[in-house]
Amino acid sequence: MNFSALERLDQADPLTHLRDEFVIPEDTVYLDGNSLGLMTHGTQARVAETTAQQWGQDGIRSWNEHGWVHLPAKIGDKLAPIIGAQAGQVICCDSISVNLFKTLSAAFAVLDARGEPRNQRHQVLSTADNFPTDLYMVQGLQQLIGAENCELVLADEAELLADLSKHIHAQTAIVMLTEVNFRSGRRLPMAEIIAHAHAAGALVIVDLAHSAGAVPVELDKWQADFAVGCTYKYLNGGPGAPAFVYVAERHLGSVRQPLSGWFGHARPFVFDAQFEATDGIGKMLSGTPSILAMSAVDAALDVFADVTMVQVREKSIGLAELFLELLEQTGLAREFDCISPKTAQQRGSQLSFAHPDAYAICQALIEHKVIADFRAPNYLRVGFTPLYTSFTDIGRAVARLAEIMQTRAYTDPRFQTRQAVT
Amino acid sequence: MNFSALERLDQADPLTHLRDEFVIPEDTVYLDGNSLGLMTHGTQARVAETTAQQWGQDGIRSWNEHGWVHLPAKIGDKLAPIIGAQAGQVICCDSISVNLFKTLSAAFAVLDARGEPRNQRHQVLSTADNFPTDLYMVQGLQQLIGAENCELVLADEAELLADLSKHIHAQTAIVMLTEVNFRSGRRLPMAEIIAHAHAAGALVIVDLAHSAGAVPVELDKWQADFAVGCTYKYLNGGPGAPAFVYVAERHLGSVRQPLSGWFGHARPFVFDAQFEATDGIGKMLSGTPSILAMSAVDAALDVFADVTMVQVREKSIGLAELFLELLEQTGLAREFDCISPKTAQQRGSQLSFAHPDAYAICQALIEHKVIADFRAPNYLRVGFTPLYTSFTDIGRAVARLAEIMQTRAYTDPRFQTRQAVT
Known part of the structure; x- marks a missing residue:
C-alpha cells in the first residue's frame, strides 16, 4: 500500500x-457512517450543555429561553439547503416510519382534494427491495383503511427503471421510493421518475435515508411532493436521531395528516378541544419531541454550514x-x-x-x-x-x-x- | 413561616x-415536576457516557454491546411495577400522541376480532377537558377512517362521573380517559370506570401522563386494556422524553397496530418485504428510537428502584x-x-x-x-x-x-x- x-x-x-x-x-x-454517523465535538458539548444547564438549571423555562419549542423548525431550515429545498418546507420530528405514515396519508388527502376517485387511484408503487420499514408502513395503512383505499404494489427495481410507463399508470396514487438503495447503493433517477409520475397523475414520496448529507439532492427542482429522511446516518445526528419530513410548498396550504398531535396545532397552549392545524410545515408535527435528541441533531448540522x-x-x-x-x-x-x-x-x-x-x-x-x-x-x-x-x-x-x-x-x-x- | x-x-x-x-x-x-421533572445526577452521567463512550468510541457496535436495541423493552420492564403491571406489557417509544394512535387503532382491531359490527359500536368516549392531544389523535383517526368507523364523543367530566351508564353504552367502542386531569388535578376512579366500560362491551385506554410516578396505578388490577403515559413529568426522563405504552396481556397475542415500523417486526434484520409483527409488547414499536433519549429515561428510573x-x-x-x-x-x-x-x-x-x-x-x-x-x-x-x-x-x-x-x-x-x- x-x-x-x-x-x-x-x-x-x-x-x-x-x-x-x-x-x-x-x-x-x-466506514459505517451510512448506518450511524460519528459524533462531532460540538454535538457532544451541546448535549452536555443541554443536560447540565438547560434541563439541569433552567428546567421548564428552557422551552422559551433556549428555544426548545422552535428546534424542529430550526433544524428543518438547516436541513433545507442540504436537500435542495427552500426554507419552511422541512421539519425534524419522529422517525422515518412515522413520517412515512404521515406523508402517505397526506398524499392521499391531496388526491382526494383533487377529486380523484379513490377506487380508481389507490395504489402505492414501491420496489420490492426498498428498505422494509417503508413497505411495512404502507401495509399498516392498507390494513387500517382497506386495500381498496391503499394497496401496496411492488416492482422489481431494474424492471421499474427499464419501463416506467408499465409500472406508473392511472391506478398509481403514490410512487414511494428510496433514492439510494440500502443494500446495493444504487441511486435512482428521481427527477425522471417524478416527472413521469406527475404526468401519470401520481404523487411522489422520496425517502432520503441514504441520500441526505451524502449526495446532492434537489427536492424543489425535482418537484418532489413529499420526502422523509434520516439524520443519524450521513448527518451525524446520533443513534436513532429524529427524522425529517419535507412537504412541497404547493401542498402545504391544504395538506392534512392524521397523527395530528398538539405540537401541530395552530395554538397548542390554548388547549382547545378541537384540532386546528398550524399553517405551514409545522402541521407535520405530532407529539412533544425529545429535546436531548433534537439538540444533538441541531448541533451536528453545524459542520455542514461551510x-x-x-x-x-x-x-x-x-x-x-x-x-x-x-x-x-x-x-x-x-x-x-x-x-x-x-x-x-x-x-x-x-x-x-x-x-x-x-x-x-x-x-x-x-x-x-x-x-x-x-x-x-x-x-x-x-x-x-x-x-x-x-x-x-x-x-x-x-x-x-x-x-x-x-x-x-x-x-x-x-x-x-x-x-x-x- | x-x-x-x-x-x-x-x-x-x-x-x-x-x-x-x-x-x-x-x-x-x-414545583413543576408535573410538567418537566428534574434531572438526576445519574441521568446526567449516563447521557455523558452515551455520547463520549457508546456513540463516540464504540459507534454502531453499541446496538449490541451496550444493549441499545433492548432499551425500549428494558425501560418498559422498569416502568411496569410503577404502574401496576407485570413485566412484558409495557414498552417505551415515541410520544403519547403517536402511542394513542396505535392504541386507538389496536382497540378497534380487538373489537373487530370480536366480531363487533363497527357501524354499531364506533364511538370513542372522552372528556371535553381531557388533554387536547388525546382528543386530536382521535380526530385524526376519525378523519382518516371516517366518522362511521371512529367518532369522538365528548362528555363533561362531572356529568360522566355522575352517570356512567348514560355515557357508556352499546355504541361506545373505546373509553379514553386521562386518569389525572392536567388542569384541575382531579383523579378519576379508573377501576370503577373500567368495570363499567367492560360490562357495556367497551375497551378502555388510560392516559397516565399525570399519574405515572405520582400516584399508585394498578393497570393489571383495574383490568385496563391499554394505557399510554409520559416519562418526562414525574418520571424525570428529560424534556420531551419518549412515552410508554401498555397493552394488557390478554390482548397481546392478537393485537395489531398500523404504525408497523421495522422495530416491531419479528425479525427486523432479515429485511423481509412483508411485515410480520413480533410476539408480545414489541409489536407496539415503530421506527428507530433515539438512544440519547432512551438512555436518559433508563437512567432516570433507577431512583424508583427502592x-x-x-x-x-x-x-x-x-x-x-x-x-x-x-x-x-x-x-x-x-x-x-x-x-x-x-x-x-x-x-x-x-x-x-x-x-x-x-x-x-x-x-x-x-x-x-x-x-x-x-x-x-x-x-x-x-x-x-x-x-x-x-x-x-x-x-x-x-x-x-x-x-x-x-x-x-x-x-x-x-x-x-x-x-x-x-
Whole structure:
C-alpha cells in the first residue's frame, strides 16, 4: 500500500480539516457512517450543555429561553439547503416510519382534494427491495383503511427503471421510493421518475435515508411532493436521531395528516378541544419531541454550514473509486463481487460486495478496527463519509481486509455467531 | 413561616435522602415536576457516557454491546411495577400522541376480532377537558377512517362521573380517559370506570401522563386494556422524553397496530418485504428510537428502584396538604380559588388555583425562583414531586407567594407578556 500517495490525496482534499470536528474512535477506520454517523465535538458539548444547564438549571423555562419549542423548525431550515429545498418546507420530528405514515396519508388527502376517485387511484408503487420499514408502513395503512383505499404494489427495481410507463399508470396514487438503495447503493433517477409520475397523475414520496448529507439532492427542482429522511446516518445526528419530513410548498396550504398531535396545532397552549392545524410545515408535527435528541441533531448540522454538497459528492466518489482501485491492486476484487453500480453517478455513498462469508468477514474487520457492516443475505457494506473519512483510511481498510483474507482470520468460529443487530 | 417545624418534617421523611440524587437548580423551589421533572445526577452521567463512550468510541457496535436495541423493552420492564403491571406489557417509544394512535387503532382491531359490527359500536368516549392531544389523535383517526368507523364523543367530566351508564353504552367502542386531569388535578376512579366500560362491551385506554410516578396505578388490577403515559413529568426522563405504552396481556397475542415500523417486526434484520409483527409488547414499536433519549429515561428510573408508590403517594399528599394549610395560615386561600378536589384521594400530585392574574403571578413566582406553571385560561398549577420536593420547599414557596401578593410585584408590566410556551 502506497500510503504516502494517499497522504498527498488527503493534503489536497478541501474537506480534510473537517475531520478534526469529529470524535474519531481510537485507531479505527470508520466506514459505517451510512448506518450511524460519528459524533462531532460540538454535538457532544451541546448535549452536555443541554443536560447540565438547560434541563439541569433552567428546567421548564428552557422551552422559551433556549428555544426548545422552535428546534424542529430550526433544524428543518438547516436541513433545507442540504436537500435542495427552500426554507419552511422541512421539519425534524419522529422517525422515518412515522413520517412515512404521515406523508402517505397526506398524499392521499391531496388526491382526494383533487377529486380523484379513490377506487380508481389507490395504489402505492414501491420496489420490492426498498428498505422494509417503508413497505411495512404502507401495509399498516392498507390494513387500517382497506386495500381498496391503499394497496401496496411492488416492482422489481431494474424492471421499474427499464419501463416506467408499465409500472406508473392511472391506478398509481403514490410512487414511494428510496433514492439510494440500502443494500446495493444504487441511486435512482428521481427527477425522471417524478416527472413521469406527475404526468401519470401520481404523487411522489422520496425517502432520503441514504441520500441526505451524502449526495446532492434537489427536492424543489425535482418537484418532489413529499420526502422523509434520516439524520443519524450521513448527518451525524446520533443513534436513532429524529427524522425529517419535507412537504412541497404547493401542498402545504391544504395538506392534512392524521397523527395530528398538539405540537401541530395552530395554538397548542390554548388547549382547545378541537384540532386546528398550524399553517405551514409545522402541521407535520405530532407529539412533544425529545429535546436531548433534537439538540444533538441541531448541533451536528453545524459542520455542514461551510460545505457544499458538490464538494461532499466529489470526495465521496473519490473515496469509493480509490476503494475499488485498491481492491483491484490487491487482487481482492476477484473475491468480492461488487453489486453496486459500476458508474459512480449511479451510486450513493456506499459500496456493497456479495461474498458467501460476508458476515464473518465483517466481524473480523470490526475486530481489526475497520467498521463496516453486513446486510442480509450476504453483503458487506462500506460507507464513505467525506466529512471525516480520509483517503488514508481507505488504504488502511483495504490493507486490513487483504490481511484478513490472506490469513483466513474470518474463519474463526467466534465470527460466525449472529448478533441481535447485524 | 415556622421553618424549624418544616425542617423536622423533612428529617422525619423516609424519602428525604433521594433529594441528593437530583440536580436541584440553585436557590430554586421547583414545583413543576408535573410538567418537566428534574434531572438526576445519574441521568446526567449516563447521557455523558452515551455520547463520549457508546456513540463516540464504540459507534454502531453499541446496538449490541451496550444493549441499545433492548432499551425500549428494558425501560418498559422498569416502568411496569410503577404502574401496576407485570413485566412484558409495557414498552417505551415515541410520544403519547403517536402511542394513542396505535392504541386507538389496536382497540378497534380487538373489537373487530370480536366480531363487533363497527357501524354499531364506533364511538370513542372522552372528556371535553381531557388533554387536547388525546382528543386530536382521535380526530385524526376519525378523519382518516371516517366518522362511521371512529367518532369522538365528548362528555363533561362531572356529568360522566355522575352517570356512567348514560355515557357508556352499546355504541361506545373505546373509553379514553386521562386518569389525572392536567388542569384541575382531579383523579378519576379508573377501576370503577373500567368495570363499567367492560360490562357495556367497551375497551378502555388510560392516559397516565399525570399519574405515572405520582400516584399508585394498578393497570393489571383495574383490568385496563391499554394505557399510554409520559416519562418526562414525574418520571424525570428529560424534556420531551419518549412515552410508554401498555397493552394488557390478554390482548397481546392478537393485537395489531398500523404504525408497523421495522422495530416491531419479528425479525427486523432479515429485511423481509412483508411485515410480520413480533410476539408480545414489541409489536407496539415503530421506527428507530433515539438512544440519547432512551438512555436518559433508563437512567432516570433507577431512583424508583427502592421506593414504593405508596411512600411517594403519602408524601405527595403531605406536601399538598401542607401547601393548602399554609395558604390558609397566610390568608392567601381567600384569593386563590382551589379548583382541585378538596379530598386528597381524589387528586393527583398537583393543586390548581384559579386567579384572574394567574399568568402574571406565575411569572413573578418564577422570577423569585419558585417554578410553578400556568394553564389557560387562568390557572396557577403547583406540582409536588416527592422524590425531590421538601416540606421546607413548600414553606419557601408560600412565603414568596405571600410576598408577591402583598407587594403586588406581579403587576409589573413585564410579567404580562405571554411567551410561546406557557
